[in-house]
Structure formats: C-alpha cells, structure tokens
Amino acid sequence: ETGVTQSPTHLIKTRGQQVTLRCSSQSGHNTVSWYQQALGQGPQFIFQYYREEENGRGNFPPRFSGLQFPNYSSELNVNALELDDSALYLCASSLGTRGGNEQFFGPGTRLTVL
C-alpha cells in the first residue's frame, strides 16, 4: 500500500500565472481534501472532493479549483497567482467523508510566488 504523494515538491511562479499541483491518493481512498499552509501557520481547508465531485469548500476564491479523477488522483489549480498564495499546499486522502475518518497527508508542494 503506497502513501499519499504530491508533485512537484517545489515550484516557483510569478504573479498572474497559473499553477497545477497534483496528488496521488492512498490506495482505495475515494476522498481527497486540499489545504493551504502559510509559513508558521496551521493548514487551512480549501476544498474536498468525493467520488469526483466537489463535496465542500473553505473560504477560498473561485480561482482555486480542483479535479478528482476516476483513479482518485486529483489536481489543485490556482489561476491569477498572488503573492499571498505562497504556501505549502497539502493534500490528504481518506476513505469516505464520515467525521473522524483518518486523513493521510502527503508531504506537500511548496509554492513560491514572486
């Protein structure tokens, strides 16, 4: 059983550009959640996908969007990058959406926006 993997590890973009981050869920997990973690802060919930549909969203603008594929891998897309988007982006997979289900986090993608 493989864990959650994310790519790329690091990324540098300039303001106004678009970025796509990728996540491969733990085997058998049908739910993926994305979080943004600014330096020195706790992760903030961006959105969750369950069986390829968005299942919930945090307080993030529409320029943050996502996709989940039939194999349960997923993408986070951010358009019109801003300096404040610089952060560690974490994805977490779980089996189902029931409260208390353990979420397994990937190592994250560190995005720097210049």
Added chain:
Amino acid sequence: QKEVEQDPGPLSVPEGAIVSLNCTYSNSAFQYFMWYRQYSRKGPELLMYTYSSGNKEDGRFTAQVDKSSKYISLFIRDSQPSDSATYLCARDNAGNMLTFGGGTRLMVKP
C-alpha cells in the same frame, strides 16, 4: 475569534519532561477532535483523535477534551528529542473537513 486557537510557542522542555499542549475552540457543535504532529518539511501525521469528551491514551500520549470549557489538551509523557515537531490540533466538522489551530512548536532538548 478563530475557531481553533493554540499558543504558537516555541515550547522548550528537557528530555523526560511531561509536555502539555493546549487548544481552545469556539463552536461546541463539533464532536471530533484531532492532534497532528508535523515535522519540518513534512505533511501532518495523525497522532490521536477523540470523539466528544473525555480522555484517550495511546502509549506516551494522552488526549483530553473538556467540552464544558471548550478545551483540548495533549499530554506527552517521558518526552524525547524525536518528539520535537509542530503539534496541530484540529476539529472535524463531521464531514471530514478539518479546521486547524495555528500549531505549537515543541523542542525537546537532550
């Protein structure tokens, strides 16, 4: 007021000490509370979760929820240098969407 609040630390203790980490939360509607540990440049890993109130023990770790005071605690006994990390408390909205505190950085000195 943030939904989940933690003292950012850093908290520095000698090896073998008992560590107490605390969080407060504002919405009493939620039942699931978690503690995650995050090493530098890694993703968070689940240490413990509790449902509703009471204590839960796992080895050197004890998690405690006091719903009357909206207080969540994590105790680490016989702390080790390998426990040096950032500890994040979180609550689950019952849909597996987590709200995290800001994290407390712990340093255990040999």
